[in-house]
Amino acid sequence: xxxxxxxxxxxxxxxxxxxxxxxxQLSSEGRHVTSSQELSEKxxxxxxxxxxxxxxFGEFGKQGTGYEIEFLEKSLREILxxxxxxxxxxxxxxxxxxxLANYDGxxxxxxxxxxxxxxxxxxxxxxxxxxxxxxxTDMRETLREKKxxxxxxxxxATAAQQVADELVEGGVRAILNYAxxxxxxxxxxxxxxxxxxxxxxxxxxxx
Amino acid sequence: xxxxxxxxxxxxxxxxxxxxxxxxQLSSEGRHVTSSQELSEKxxxxxxxxxxxxxxFGEFGKQGTGYEIEFLEKSLREILxxxxxxxxxxxxxxxxxxxLANYDGxxxxxxxxxxxxxxxxxxxxxxxxxxxxxxxTDMRETLREKKxxxxxxxxxATAAQQVADELVEGGVRAILNYAxxxxxxxxxxxxxxxxxxxxxxxxxxxx
Numbered sequence: 001x002x003x004x005x006x007x008x009x010x011x012x013x014x015x016x017x018x019x020x021x022x023x024x025q026l027s028s029e030g031r032h033v034t035s036s037q038e039l040s041e042k043x044x045x046x047x048x049x050x051x052x053x054x055x056x057f058g059e060f061g062k063q064g065t066g067y068e069i070e071f072l073e074k075s076l077r078e079i080l081x082x083x084x085x086x087x088x089x090x091x092x093x094x095x096x097x098x099x100l101a102n103y104d105g106x107x108x109x110x111x112x113x114x115x116x117x118x119x120x121x122x123x124x125x126x127x128x129x130x131x132x133x134x135x136x137t138d139m140r141e142t143l144r145e146k147k148x149x150x151x152x153x154x155x156x157a158t159a160a161q162q163v164a165d166e167l168v169e170g171g172v173r174a175i176l177n178y179a180x181x182x183x184x185x186x187x188x189x190x191x192x193x194x195x196x197x198x199x200x201x202x203x204x205x206x207x
Numbered sequence: 208x209x210x211x212x213x214x215x216x217x218x219x220x221x222x223x224x225x226x227x228x229x230x231x232q233l234s235s236e237g238r239h240v241t242s243s244q245e246l247s248e249k250x251x252x253x254x255x256x257x258x259x260x261x262x263x264f265g266e267f268g269k270q271g272t273g274y275e276i277e278f279l280e281k282s283l284r285e286i287l288x289x290x291x292x293x294x295x296x297x298x299x300x301x302x303x304x305x306x307l308a309n310y311d312g313x314x315x316x317x318x319x320x321x322x323x324x325x326x327x328x329x330x331x332x333x334x335x336x337x338x339x340x341x342x343x344t345d346m347r348e349t350l351r352e353k354k355x356x357x358x359x360x361x362x363x364a365t366a367a368q369q370v371a372d373e374l375v376e377g378g379v380r381a382i383l384n385y386a387x388x389x390x391x392x393x394x395x396x397x398x399x400x401x402x403x404x405x406x407x408x409x410x411x412x413x414x
Binding site: 102157174181195197198200 | 223286288356381387402403
């Protein structure tokens, strides 16, 4: 149970949040024990895959008794470093920004928005979620003051690269990108691209 | 170049939209030829992986000359079946629904919203994008009339499973799910879950 193992493939890391989500759901249903078979049915990965993925981080299951949900959930939170809450900046106060500012699923899973920025003067000062929209010209300073390392880009594609550059200059190291464009960032910075059309296209193959 | 090959792993299919997106971007920059190396740098998969993925569908590259962008782009569109446009239903007319109804990135990539539904009486009749919000009680009939096979769920988690059941009853076979919950659907129905927190958690591992 260590996150210092740099040999874990990125594809495995990408699946851990899905295991964690499934465990939290089972836990909320009052369950205490699960199995790789049950997780397999819920998630669509093979149970062998699930056992192999988890084995990178220790011995979680016992032959015949399965996984203790609470312990595995806690361990995955620690591995993913979401046993504490990360402060996030949200850039973009349009419809999508609004939806994200009011989304109530962040905090329980390790994140909270603590600052919102927009370039549009008519948006500055608007209340969104718990915060007022700040001018994007204040962004770098606020990022550094609040030591923000995680940000969400919810601006049009044409503005996204410049926003990403400014986020990186402000010290951000993980960007959730909703803009429909590929961002170029230094290697130390992680980007996760939310692309609804890529999701749709991966399904139409099968229709 | 066939989509009847049922032995292609789902993980490979999931990467094709990313190749297509990168090719479209190169094409929009006026480029005509690319290489697995260049795609590798843009996307973060190894060039061997990219060559192997594409080789499931035919011979696209030539040793030493690379991939012809226009041809590969066209081929991937056909493989993913987005060389024509799919009609979609959008369920949920909140902030997120608004953002999706106004998103201008769907049609060029094979999708368009043709009906919007909400359960909230105060939302019925509102203009969103090109359409008026319809009562969810009309949904099944409209889905069948318009032969809609693809839908987006943008409702709260508590309502999502019921919406999914009704979509399936109406003939929908591919669901893009924004609700923060796992949906249970018949095996013939595909679900792609947009989960921003899973994306964030897959990055905090590295921070």
